[in-house]
Amino acid sequence: MSERNRMIDLTAPEERAFLIGIDDPAEGRWPIHRSLAELGALAETAGASVLGSAFQRRATPDPVWYFGKGRATELVDAKAMHDFNLLVVDDELSATQQRSLEKLLGCKVLDRSALIIDIFARHARTKEGRLQVELAALEYHLPRLTRMWTHLSRTAGGIGTRGPGESQLETDRRIIREKIKKVRAELRDVRRHRATASRQRDRSEVATVALVGYTNAGKSTLLNALAGADVYAADMLFATLDPTSRSVTLPTGQRVVISDTVGFINKLPHDLVDAFRATLEEVVRADLLLEVVDAADPDFLGQQTAVQAVLDELGAGEKPRITVFNKIDLLDADLRMAPMPPSPQAAFVSATTGEGLAQLLERVADALRAAMVSVDEVVPYARGELVARARGAGDVDEAYTAAGIHLSGHLPPSMAAEVRNAAPRPRRRSGTPAA
């Protein structure tokens, strides 16, 4: 973080992170620089600023120091130089490794799993999502307590130390196990009730758009860029939105809620897969997906394949989707000039320069319109409230006539039905042909 920010923000604890990882020489491993880049993006998502990184080439982590002892000791110099207050390690740490690094450096040490759990906790919105993340956090802590006990009994050992320590830890472990049982039972309950809840949510008039894609693709930057241009962003109607959702007005006048989702992660620890899926529930409910792809990433096709696989598993693989190729400002000029296939399902943008964002919003409006039905009705002036809702829910023109407000255009089916019911219509007896 810059000096300037540091001076302004005196109260919030500032997390200045340094990253370390192991460059495993084995074939087929994810290259260390990419793994560290992803870890850095995750650390930033969790609110830290990243000051630097280091790695060591070795086959397996040292059981006590993670790095070899000599290399670990050098981290003290790195700390003096960068003044970091958080060490983030690219792999899962044992309690022993975490303790020895914390002691050595005198600062907080987090591993990849703890960092990811923190991010999931921020993104979990539904009750089920929150419970799933809580379960992941508890399951993460349980074996670490066990290992800490093993570690203590071996080093401290001796008369008087073992008994009390052991019983305290036994108590802690029992409490965590009971909590896990409780959370599991709650999860079962929530799942049983889920069907009813989602039926109620479907009645909401405002279309929802969910951003999906890998960490670092530019989802959050894109959300801010889209919402930043929206003068209605602070509208009271949406004041209760959580911080990862923003209200955006499309060129048609339609309001949509765009939600940032937790990013896909290449090196996702296995134990966190369920929690990851649960935090993506937003995606299942969305009317439209924006799949954000880092067009400057040489492996963007591989990432798209992985995204598709997860969406399929969630049952969202066939949902209306626009693929947003982001970061086109980083592409070579000749690549950018190459004719891009004109497709309503793709958009080429730069979230940082703003290029292509207007077209993207038009595509979003087009895609949402595909799920609407056409309306052409005259609504009484007394139903002004309905007209205002229709204005934000779809793409309609309004004409003020002697007979009432003439609405023509497209609306979601439920809204269209409301408008039709509001239109005064000469009663016809069935079987009687209209005059």
Ligand SMILES: Nc1nc2c(ncn2[C@@H]2O[C@H](COP(=O)(O)OP(=O)(O)O)[C@@H](O)[C@H]2O)c(=O)[nH]1
């Ligand atoms: N050059 C360039 N960088 C971008 C663009 N969009 C995002 N970024 C950068 O990519 C990084 C990840 O962006 P972020 O929005 O945090 O990605 P997320 O993990 O998908 O939310 C940040 O350093 C952004 O500044 C873009 O259009 N062009």
Ligand SMILES: [Mg+2]
């Ligand atoms: Mg993000």
